[in-house]
Amino acid sequence: MLPKALDDLIEALGVLPGVGPRSAERYAWALFKRPQVKLNEIAEAISSLHTKVKLCPKTFALISDSEEFSKLYADERRDRKLIMVVEQPFDIIPLEKTSKFNGTYHVLGGAISPIDGIHAGDLKIAELIKRVKEDEVGELILATNANIEGESTALYIQKMMEDAGLGEVKLTRLARGLPTGVDLAYADQITLSHAFDGRKEF
Amino acid sequence: MLPKALDDLIEALGVLPGVGPRSAERYAWALFKRPQVKLNEIAEAISSLHTKVKLCPKTFALISDSEEFSKLYADERRDRKLIMVVEQPFDIIPLEKTSKFNGTYHVLGGAISPIDGIHAGDLKIAELIKRVKEDEVGELILATNANIEGESTALYIQKMMEDAGLGEVKLTRLARGLPTGVDLAYADQITLSHAFDGRKEF
Incomplete structure (x- = not known):
């Protein structure tokens, strides 16, 4: 029912995490409405990813191809x-x-x-x-x-x-407890258990 | 903190509807983990969108460039x-x-x-x-x-x-009412009002 090129794009976008067919369709339509110069930018950013970005051999953080190690x-x-x-x-x-x-x-x-x-x-x-x-x-x-x-x-x-x-x-391990700004009444039981176990002197 | 190429990609993906910075980061990381041949496929599908897909001049449905009008x-x-x-x-x-x-x-x-x-x-x-x-x-x-x-x-x-x-x-207009498979108890008031107004003889 759809042009093949569009089906191909929808399938390609479907590999992204959490992107089902409906989201992929919405993305494809949004892309279709962008000017060609924008599409070229996105396409270039995707295809050049591996040549411009690599993993730091020590920390496995993402770094530029010109860097030897992560700055951090x-x-x-x-x-x-x-x-x-x-x-x-x-x-x-x-x-x-x-x-x-x-x-x-x-x-x-x-x-x-x-x-x-x-x-x-x-x-x-x-x-x-x-x-x-x-x-x-x-x-x-x-x-x-x-x-x-x-x-x-x-x-x-x-x-x-x-x-x-x-x-x-x-x-x-990082501390477990209540996140800032959350009402006690909305906290789940596991979070509250951790908050109780990790309570600190006032 | 991130390589520029990655920042560019995250920004480019951010134009998709409903995609915020966090989703764009997840997509960028998922793309980074794909083999180059897959990235080229996606890039090609995006950049060739306008040459391979167009709008039907009568119905404005999406059609192949080789078609004159939508098949429908x-x-x-x-x-x-x-x-x-x-x-x-x-x-x-x-x-x-x-x-x-x-x-x-x-x-x-x-x-x-x-x-x-x-x-x-x-x-x-x-x-x-x-x-x-x-x-x-x-x-x-x-x-x-x-x-x-x-x-x-x-x-x-x-x-x-x-x-x-x-x-x-x-x-x-298409009929308004209860969607199939939904419990009455979970239907919202507007849907129920429409379902009531549009009730049919049994």
Whole structure:
């Protein structure tokens, strides 16, 4: 019923996470209404992604092709003995915005999730252990997501650290509790349990 | 903090409807993980959109560049005296799937929405009036969306038809009521009001 070129585009857009056929159709129609020069810009940005962007060989953060390492690793002011372990490259952005952290990052590239076909071997865990040894890391902040996959991944890393004879390295997790600005009445039970367990003296 | 090429891509993806910075980041990361051949396919599908796809000059449905008119208009078995008026090209797909309709379509290209800067003149209403005259149309099904913008657009078309001396052409709207498979307890008041007003003998 649709022109083939449009079907092809809808199928191509369908590979994006969370984009079903209806969203892909809306995106295709929105693109159709853009001027050609804009379409060329987007097409160029997509096709040149791999030549212009790569992963830092140490931290696996996204860096420019002209860079050797992530600035957040190469900068001497960053403490390499303190590593924040995150799932995805974009997790670094909100963490950096806090300006609270002066260590370095390590991007796992996901979390263990057998249902989605993501196993421990798919993540940059061996590379993390190597960094911990080489840089004599004193603390790993396991900042994986606050869900089952994130927790499993944190537990797995703990076990790997022990197996590698690095059991004395401090492992921490980000605090769990009430997010700022949320009414107690709307908080879910798990969040409230964590907030209760982690309560602090007033 | 991010490589410029990635910032550019995130900005480019941000023009898609309903795609904020966080979604654009997720899309960019998903694209980064695709092989180059896939990226080239998507880029090609986007940049060639305007050369391979165009609007039917009669119905404003999306058609291949090789077609003169939409198949749903050119096909002699379709009744040109009956027109289903829709907002968007993709609205045709679910309607065609019902196999209930053998008339032709007319795509307005949106609905009147001053807040979004969409005025009557931006829609293919003059072209619709022209078709009604040329093809001696007997009925217009105003299948605009069941919301304020869709209703306003239907009312506007009604007025334009009268002004054009076409007041005797039958104008209909799709029925409003309970969608299939929905519990009465979960239906909103407006839907229930419509369902009540439109009740049929059992």
